[in-house]
Amino acid sequence: MATLRIPEEGQTLTGAPEVTRYLAEAGIDYERWDPAHPVAEGASAEEVLAAYAGEIERLKARGGYVTADVIDVTPQTPGLEAMLAKFSREHWHDEDEVRFIIRGRGVFHIHPRRGPVFALEVVAGDLIRVPRGTWHWFDLCEERRIRAIRLFQDPTGWTPHYTDSGVDKRYEPVCFGPAHLPPPPLA
Ligand SMILES: [Fe+2]
DSSP: OOEEEEGGGTEEEOSHHHHHHHHHHTTOEEEEOOOSSOOOTTOOHHHHHHHTHHHHHHHHHHHTOOEEEEEEEOTTOTTHHHHHHHHSSOEEOSSOEEEEEEEEOEEEEEEOSSSOOEEEEEOTTEEEEEOTTOEEEEEEOTTOOEEEEEEESOGGGGOOEEOOOSGGGGSOOOOOSGGGSOOOOOO
């Protein structure tokens, strides 16, 4: 379940109804998906897409998405730093950014035209649709791991357009979750 934080207001939302409602008011679709059948840790991209075929088809019909693929990022991914640097600056796209998280996690920062910047930490089972034109940026959490289904209306429309506003520099990409709890005290 995603966690939503509004740094300016010192507020954190964790419940599904609260998070979904806040995102809906900002124009961001959020859903939780369960696979039609269990997906093994080492499942291929085809197996992952098959497990969520029903949800993917429903979303394609609704949003005009034509293709779906699976992106895999690990600490060993070649060119990881350069890739992350492209996502972590405020930008927008000519098409929706649709991601369903299968493994790992990361933080989307959304900068609405009206209202404060908020951070959404997405984890396995979360579907997020960031509409075209939305100002946003994305960071991975410490473990640098994410596996996600992506849906595209037109993959060429997904090029980032940078705002160069500098707003992204004001926010720490803080993640919650188990990896960020303090270690147990030494005996
Ligand atoms: Fe983006």
